[in-house]
Amino acid sequence: IRHLREAGDLDAADATLILDTARELARLTGGREVKKLPTLRGRTVVNLFYEDSTRTRISFEAAAKRLSADVINFSAKGSSVSKGESLKDTALTLQAMGADAVVIRHGASGAPHRLANWVDGSVVNAGDGTHEHPTQALLDAFTMRERLGRLAGLNVTIVGDVLHSRVARSNVVLLATLGAKVTVVGPPTLIPPDIASAAVSYDLDAVLPASDVVMMLRVQTERMNASYFPSAREYSRRYGMDGARMRRLPEHAIVMHPGPMNRGMEISPEVADSPRSTIVEQVANGVSVRMAVLYLLLGGK
Numbered sequence: 001i002r003h004l005r006e007a008g009d010l011d012a013a014d015a016t017l018i019l020d021t022a023r024e025l026a027r028l029t030g031g032r033e034v035k036k037l038p039t040l041r042g043r044t045v046v047n048l049f050y051e052d053s054t055r056t057r058i059s060f061e062a063a064a065k066r067l068s069a070d071v072i073n074f075s076a077k078g079s080s081v082s083k084g085e086s087l088k089d090t091a092l093t094l095q096a097m098g099a100d101a102v103v104i105r106h107g108a109s110g111a112p113h114r115l116a117n118w119v120d121g122s123v124v125n126a127g128d129g130t131h132e133h134p135t136q137a138l139l140d141a142f143t144m145r146e147r148l149g150r151l152a153g154l155n156v157t158i159v160g161d162v163l164h165s166r167v168a169r170s171n172v173v174l175l176a177t178l179g180a181k182v183t184v185v186g187p188p189t190l191i192p193p194d195i196a197s198a199a200v201s202y203d204l205d206a207v208l209p210a211s212d213v214v215m216m217l218r219v220q221t222e223r224m225n226a227s228y229f230p231s232a233r234e235y236s237r238r239y240g241m242d243g244a245r246m247r248r249l250p251e252h253a254i255v256m257h258p259g260p261m262n263r264g265m266e267i268s269p270e271v272a273d274s275p276r277s278t279i280v281e282q283v284a285n286g287v288s289v290r291m292a293v294l295y296l297l298l299g300g301k
């Protein structure tokens with residue numbers, strides 16, 4: 001494949017190759033002293049971020065540097081975007097600078113698809129509006145496989161603000177491709193009507209005992225009309241993961257969150273900091289998975 005615009009760009013063989021390559025790259029570069037590999041020496045990766053990010057931006061930068069690529073970080077804040085420059089003209093500028101890959105985060109759903117028409121290099125979606133965040137789904141799948149040994153047949157419960165979640169959308173598609181069974185749970189106002197290949201429940205307590213993985217989502221109040229949302233206390237009571245709910249999970253089950261978290265709203269500090277939580281592992285795994293994506297897209301040697 002040339003681009004990673006959405007989870008549907010990957011079939012099961014592509015996705016498994018990325019996860020296996022990430023594992024091998026983690027083995028080669030991990031440990032206490034992080035080693036660099038020369039595989040993308042002379043190649044240029046541009047991080048084009050129109051929306052804020054901590055984890056994704058930093059881990060794409062770390063991933064590209066660990067493969068010895070040159071990295072250009074572009075943030076819309078402080079650039080000519082504030083003077084009205086369009087995405088197309090920004091893309092053509094990057095093209096003129098010889099970008100081999102452009103990693104884009106944008107508030108508009110579909111921006112990576114548009115970008116792919118204007119640049120010769122590979123385009124990687126780092127989150128577009130409420131549409132998709134495919135490398136997050138890959139690092140989540142990697143984390144599940146590392147912790148639980150498999151993906152096929154796992155019961156994965158995705159909880160909360162599914163409506164605004166690009167993470168949920170990519171996970172539903174990728175996990176179906178890899179043979180996991182997904183149930184989305186949340187208040188009816190925060191479950192999209194068109195969610196394909198996932199079961200829907202409005203009762204978190206009913207699905208916990210059969211869940212191998214529970215993925216909590218951030219409540220995205222910044223994308224929300226107040227009428228969608230009951231109240232923080234009511235939401236937390238019905239859909240928050242606290243210690244009592246965690247203890248109703250099977251012994252082997254893990255609790256995930258893509259970050260950033262609203263501690264005390266969708267997840268309690270007791271759960272976020274517990275041994276069942278994979279939140280910090282997800283961040284570490286994100287570097288290996290993004291290395292694998294860049295390596296495979298750019299034909300690293």
Ligand code: CP
Pocket residue numbers: 052053054055056057127133136258259260
């Ligand atoms: N999970 C995630 O996308 O986090 P950032 O917004 O910090 O990149």
